[in-house]
Amino acid sequence: MPHLDRPFDYLVPASMGATAEPGCLVRVPFAGKDLEGYVLDRLAASEHEGRLARLRRVVSPVPVLGPQVLGLARAVADRYAGTLADVVRLAVPSRHAGAEKAVLAGPPPGDPVRPGPPADVAGWELHQAGPAFLAHVAQGGSPRAVLATAPGCDAAALLAVAARAALTSGRGALLVVPDHRDLDRLDAALTATLPPGSHVRLEADTGPEARWRAFLTAATGRARVVAGTRAAAFAPVADLGLVAILDDGDDSYDEQRAPYPHTREVLRLRAEQDGAAALLLGVTRTGESQLLLEQGWARPVQATREVLRARAPRILVAGSGPGGQDPVAAAARLPTDAWRVAREALAHGPVLVQVPRTGYVPTLACRTCRAPARCAHCAGPLHLAGAGETAACRWCGRPAVGGGASWRCPECSDTTFRAVVTGAARTAEELGRAFPGATVRTSGGPRVLDSLVAGPGQGRSTLVVATPGAEPVVEGGYAAALLLDGWAMLGRPDLRAQEQTLHRWLAAAARVRPAAAGGRVVVVADPQAPAVQALVRWDPATFAERELRARAELGLPPAERLAGLLGAEPDVAEAVEALRRSPGFGPTWRVLGPVPVPGRPGAPELVRTLVAAPLAEGARLGEEVKALTAGRSARKLPTVRVRIDPTQIG
Template sequence: MSSADGAGEQLAFIRETVRRAKPRAARGVVMAERQPVARVLVDKGVLSLDQYFDYAVPEAMSEDARPGVRVRVRFGGRVGAHGRREGGALHDGYIVERRDDSDYAGPLAPLARVLSPEQVLTPRLLRLCRAVADRYAGTLADVLQLAIPPRHAGAEGEPSPRPLPPPGAPAAGSWERYAHGADFLASLAGGHAPRAVWTALPGPEWPFEIARAVAATLSSGRGALVVLPDGRSVARVDAALRGVLGEGRHAVLAAEAGPQERYRRWLAVSRGSVHAAIGTRAAVFAPVRDLGLVVVWSDGDSSHADPNAPYPHVREVALLRAAEEGAAMLLGGVSTTVEAAQLVRSGWARPLAAPRDVVRQVAPRVRTVTEHDQARDAAAQAARLPSVAWETAREALTRGPVLIQVPRRGYAPRLACGRCREPVRCRACGGPLESPAADTALVCAWCGTEEHDWHCPECGSFRLRAQVVGVRRTAEELGKAFPRIPVRTSGRDAVLASVPSAPALVISTPGAEPVAEGPGYAAALLLDGWALLNRPDLRAGEETVRRWLTAASLVRPAGEGGTVVVVAEAAARAVQALVRWDPAGHAGMELDEREELRFPPVSRMASVTGPPQAVADLLGLLRLPEGADVLGPVPVYGGPKGETAERALVRVAPGRARRWLRR
């Protein structure tokens, strides 16, 4: 045996001796007799502290200090001469494990307090949050802040209702319209875990189809989880579940309920009182027991991307959870994302769509108007509507409401000089000036400075021209074109959930379209298509198709006179996808291009943004795996004060990202 081998064995013996040494607490603390060490996750979202810390369990807290409960611990400071921990602030945390020993050889600080005996961090939830943190290179503490709602003592003190027995398997209903739709429901009811990418048909049936999928899963004795992009869609699915399942079988986890009520409902799910949960983004972490189905509706909606670190996306969390818990997966929407198309192409999921003849029966008729046609049209100059759109709206208003989608909010969000077409800029920060209303002062969209005496610095003209027209000015112009018709607006300032079936002009920004009662809208006009298609964004085409299809799906079928007029270049790929009502085909072509360019989801990419020197220093420290490359850095806008910043993209080949992120 070499001396190196002997030294290695001696070091291993010392480490094992230290590990098996009886743990000791700070002076004056009586530790619990059984499992006196609590391994705690301290709620500090610092990457260097993304680990567990051992604390002594006082005998008085031994019964309540169970794995999964919230605790208060003293973190930081130092151990003084008498073995007491001095200084350090109190922080919240979670006990993840009770142990007989500790890897730490010194005296252990005691738990300061057990905040609640409620076990909110289950082993399954802990594994999911750890996987999400690894997937997004974040900390476990940050993910837990997204996954577990704040505590409310009053809600914890109330008993949850007794669980109801499983319902019977539902009839297929409108699932019969889809190829293999009835088989999908039967598989859920049989306790299996099918995975599908669902291209939903236009019309009002999709909430009831989700409700039947949930009912089929509950009938097998398992739980179900549905995640939706906004409160309006949550309300629609909630109403459908009440109609299919009755009361008391599901919980709605949405911010509109208020913090205490939402926590009360979350506890009912965690305790097993209800086996189905629906809600918005954070509901993807809901602790549903015996999870059998995860449904994500409209996964391309930006609301599914969390704006808080580590910025997880609902779709990715749902996929991780379905794989971890062996649950079925239903990724649905009226449109199809590139990520969903990749799941189908890889064989991980199966497509769930209706035959073409069924699509033609329920979809509205789609007509196109190009910008060239609009420029030559006198009606478009007078009322901002091409003749085709104006005639369509006038005829449709005799039968019901008409939806008009305008890509921009406000009155005139982008202005230019009326003579030389130079963009109108703020003299304080260089940002774009906008007109919030007619006959009012211009306001900077970046710094909020008002401009009362603008003139063009290039030609001296005082005349203004609207480059982009917003919702409010569109409503003003169309109100003049249709003087006896009510005009309603839905946008960021006030989003309407629904409108009556009576004739009206409903002007909305994308994503804020209200549902029309009764058979739906008689027609829809999709204006300024160039504003969506020309955005400098990788997902511009995909997002445009999603927004158009979402609005068009609210229109009556072509057989009932439903018509959609889109103002955009007819030859554009997104326009053709709308005309043919083929979102899956559009997503497939987008995926082909991504594969050729090695863009996500084919590869994994990380964005690094900051001061030029900081970006250069970080790129110099990175140890990139084989096949990785760096795109950039390129200058980007840094803020209203004009700070310089750069952005670089780090691209990693498939299969190598996980190991790289763990470094």
Template sequence: MNQSVESGDPVQPVQPVQPVQPALPGVDAPAPSRRAPSTPEGPPLADRLPVAQVALVVSPPHLDRTFDYAVPQEMSDAAQPGVRVKVRFAGRDVDGFVLDRVERSTHEGRLVRLRRVVSPQQVLTPHVARLARAVADHYAGTLSDVLRLAVPPRHARTEQALTDVLATGPVGPPPSGSGDVTGTSPWTAYRAGAAFCSHLAAGGAPRAVWTALPGLAPADVVPPALTETPSTTTHWAAAIAAAARATRLGDRGVLVVVPDARDVDQVVDALARAGMPAWTAKSGGEVVRLTADEGPAARYRAFLAVLHGHARVVVGTRAAAFAPVVDLGLVVCWNDGEDPLAEPRAPYPHAREVLALRSEHEGAAFLLGSHGRTVAAHALVARQWARSLAASRDVVRTAAPRVRALTSVELAAEGPGAAARIPSAAWRTARAALEDGPVLVQVPRAGYVPVVACVRCRTPARCTACHGPLSLPDARSAPQCAWCGALAGGWSCPECHADGLRSVRVGSERTAEELGRAFTGVPVRVSGANAPGGVLARVAATPTLVVATPGAEPVAEGGYTVALLLDAAVSTAHVGLDVAQDALARWLAAAALVRSATSGGQVLLVGDAAPAPTNALVRWDPAGLADRELDERVELALPPAVRVAALTGDRTAVAAVLDRVHLATPETVLGPVELDPGTRQPRAATTVSAELVGTTAPPVRTVVRVAHRDGRRLAHELAASVAVRSARREPGSVRVQLDPKEIL
């Protein structure tokens, strides 16, 4: 809806306000007239559609609306909907996007002219503009914040270099192939999998929550390339490629969103094997990567190729969910439980929800896949918004490795070796498996010794400067604070005054050191973000010990013979709503890279973890755990059974925002609870109030939870309240986040 223009340009005269006769009782007031734009003397305005409705890229929430500007005649051809423009607002030049061109404006005064058109490229398509508005409304945010995520920054040199290429027209016909999309497709292993692909090829829009099978894609599904063997392509990547090919046979576009660049590489490689090569400006192609790691020039080049229809398949990380794919037919989100898919900037959208909204708005098929299953994904199935897509139990048992949980009860007969971090049974299994191929060792924490405690009384060692946890970077270094980096060479325990330290948590580097001493002559490789070699993509099928943190497990040629999942108790020891599902997801992601049980593959879960995720791993039943968790949350009124908003900030500011929200009643509000400023976690009940020690008041968190049917209304009321706060310039700070991952 067009709103009155707020202009700070001092050279624009203001029209005098004419007196208006009040309406008589019982007589409706006259509707506001839509007047042609009135501007000061100057160059003539556009003959046709002289008013541009512009969305400004400004931060204040009370400015989250469109503004009308006059379009000069010389800019008429370039100032089309979707282009970037510079306009004058509040006495300064600001960026904006033209959303529409109209004949008349509702503004009664004179309109300010557009300053200039930054680029004739219509980078904001109507579909993406509507999606951005829907995402902003869903998360109580502003259109400006979403547009910063949706449209990458302009790279002028890249845009000029691609001018001739983009003028040649869109990409040619879809990949050749018969209409039969089943055959040897990976989807034949799933119940209704073949029907899902056939529906995609026929132009349908099915919605599915997919529980992927473990293992690598067989050679008859993924033909070998010239440089790599087919045994390095994971089953899930081959299945996504098959679904993308079925969609492209119907001449529709595909959008695939994955957590990180390693997953992007796997999907792009699988698409190339399926006959959809990567796009280049010289040779063409169908697939582009859209990630921040590519750099500004490469990212903008890929964006323009998608915008003009030269590339019809996009594979990227969370920001790619807004990619302007032409005639979108399928959206895919892989591993939605991973943290990188949640945007850390306002309005904090999750790629899963963005793609679900986009599927509804554009009538595209929706595929949400993972080896596990999040409770949020299972809620889509429970509400019958999507269908469950999984293999039968017989197929799962054939494809999965054998899983054993080495708990204290299981190891009771092992003697003293059962108490070791790697018990005797795990040592024997790993030693025997190294004769046939690589062995994977998953460690929950990176580093050397990330957590230490007093050697005598076991009190956690803390930094004397900031009270952060101490850690050991390596065997010869002094203790160091994990928060401020200060060295603690002269540390002594504040409880018993002992100066010795013992390890509480062992990281991946210390684990690799211990394994190297135990398995002499066997190469040990470490994979992780902070490891010397970084995150490894793949390893050969030779006897190797691979130590990896969760999410950094490389793909082994032919699959791992054994996977040791260490410190299982650590993965389920902390407090949170998603602890069980996250632990199971990490274990399943590693176990999925192991050979099947018929090929001798084994997975050993070491430690006394929580029973629910442990049993789900042994049975390989992530849907069962998700169903149980969802039932419990429905009973306790916890998300995703309800819609939740978390308000964090100064106590008075949070209270002021909630006072204007009608849904915030004593029955729906939890809190406020004081937070520890360092960790943003709730303070213990015995914590001394900050006012008593003369420091600044700590921030608080208040949670509002409403029924799912009232979720849209809650978001609208919160957005309106924040807009009032912005217009009044109320003091303090407040962060509003809907559907946060954790509320505890």
């Protein structure tokens, strides 16, 4: 509970004096129960005037919550107005006795291996200041960089070379990637680049035994490089010299447990705490990474225009020929010029078709008035699961037609549907008819293709329909790519819609062959949209600068700090009023809301209010919100959930 967010003192029996060291896991009596906790420090005396309880036993003598992880956990708790206990729960995985015994029974950690510089720098030389960054890290320095990768560069190989540079300086490295497929590629690159046994793989999806083994391997210094997903952000790394994150705007970095820290911010705090180098790497920049550049916290590393012209595919906007924008072509889902590019490219290699959604027809609307089609029972969205299927609700699963009744639009009384967004399955079906001689493969949802063979007679006449992030790797690159339904991606009611759409487009376009080799990308979207213009110029830097300026003018993150308060309307109103009355409430702070939060059928009705503060007053905002939640907890008032800098504010 927030009001109990403090250390508690216990007596250490003489029998445990040698094993109850700071950082180890112990069992203690607390509120009538025996609970597990961590020893934070050993003191000669206590400030507590009453009688102290004794430790029950030492569960594990291994100091897994050392000063490095503990200091980071405290910084994250302060940054996100959370409790130390909640952050420690995220930082240290559940103990597994068998895995711990196996690690400790293995050979002890030896002297750190210092490999020489790699013979192949894997594309770092293509980026301005790239070799200088590597040299600085290898010499023991702590530079910070935001790297926009050149088209066709292997991000995993870039990270592996950076980790080797850290090892060359006698320090360790922590590398974080969005998902297990990226981790597979990074693991292979590290195995090929680093000395044997230098790195360990840490991810939550492998289960408690494998995760504890990897965590303990790093904590005991047996591995100097840790590669993993979001779960690895807190991993203990001895003499940390480099932290790196791939695609920091990816949704997978949003922690879904309190206090909801973002992985990018955790690594930023780590770099500052440990004096380590920092690397934010991806095909584009987020507003947050652009802010770090403008604040001088990091420096840009990017490819020159000559490199981009030599390695990028040719970008075309559908319907924008020499005579201007063709309104008929712009309205078509697969315009003529996009169809022509795909037909010509299929003779030379596989063609990628990116669509925003999985499924068949994930969203339906009224054919006449185009109002969203909603379930009559729970107001959930209606969809079609497949060809010939009946429209059904995505929330409750009830069919829209049945029992002698049919769906009727509440706005105009029409009983027919139209597709709002066409899913990958329906797109694959349509393309199979449009290109009868081609093989159509789908990738997305539960079935993701990691790679595609495109040798002679294998994959040459293949259309790959993929959702963003699920595009399989093709050796030699795709012959062309079609980016469909751009209006759906750009039109989402989301602060980051343009930013995320550009990232998804550039990530797909980077898998296409260079223009000199015939590679072409056709985007079906409004040619005047900023994201489309940035894609055509392959200029994520200018787009990020413009995006950050626009957010600053509107007082939106990351130009301002936000605290989101979520709960029942009376509780949120009471909490906001208490916050207004607090002495620390700044005169320039703004209260936005409350607004209702859509929920599942039967769930309590919730509202959200946002409190915005200038960036320079963000720390005070966190302190005030933390004091508010602690006070409500002490008075046993209903919980109001707090989220600092929420990624979704709509």
